[in-house]
Amino acid sequence: MTSSEITTEEQTELAKALYDALHPLASALRNRASGLPEDRMWEGEPVEVALSVLAAWKVVDAEVKRLTAIAAGTAGSYGASYEQMGVVWGITRQGARKKWPDAVGPPATTAARTSAVLELCGGTAEVTQETSSGGWRWTAEGADGTHGAPDADIWYTTKEEAAAHAGAFLKEHAPGRS
Structure with missing residues (x-):
């Protein structure tokens, strides 16, 4: 296992923490979309309920991307190269440069x-x-x-x-x- 891989136990804990964090966001999105009172907002067509959860994951995905770009910029400001970032992210140097174009300043x-x-x-x-x-x-x-x-x-x-x-x-x- 490489240093960036996680154990099964760590993955289980991460999934639980993400679901716990997602629940209030999914509930708020579902409440706005359905217009139903809080005690009934999860009632409805299963597809609509599932789409509410998917919409919440989209918000989480966008925030993770934003925070990832900040982390890449911080690494670059401390002297990390695109090659090093690519290794950590599992992509090529060129892929890292494309993903975070402003992370590394000029030499x-x-x-x-x-x-x-x-x-x-x-x-x-x-x-x-x-x-x-x-x-x-x-x-x-x-x-x-x-x-x-x-x-x-x-x-x-x-x-x-x-x-x-x-x-x-x-x-x-x-x-x-x-």
Whole structure:
């Protein structure tokens, strides 16, 4: 038995705990669906009663999926890889990545803040990659002393694109330009 398998006794206890937790939810759903008083709500066509229980399991299934995604994100935030998550879940690394696409952040080497300095037309610009978004921004001081940067909501996809915009700013604020 692997560490993630459970014994027959543990499975029996789990099933009991799940049924105990499900009963109030199934009762509330059945009560709303049937409109009958509480003492009679389980009366009715067997198919309708069974569908009420199935509806409650659907709610439980959605909550388990939500909590599972949170657990995967927590594992990823502590450094677990998709490969490790896949092993635990019994799926491939690719399957884990598809199941929990946001669970693992970028590797530390790409998450580090990266920057470059650009000197052009008598001014200076710094092009910086932000850790959180991965996007690129620039700040500059033109030769005429004017400071510039893109609006706060503007991010560039590549370092070269940010540098081109910074270069255009520096050219606009070069000596002899009015």
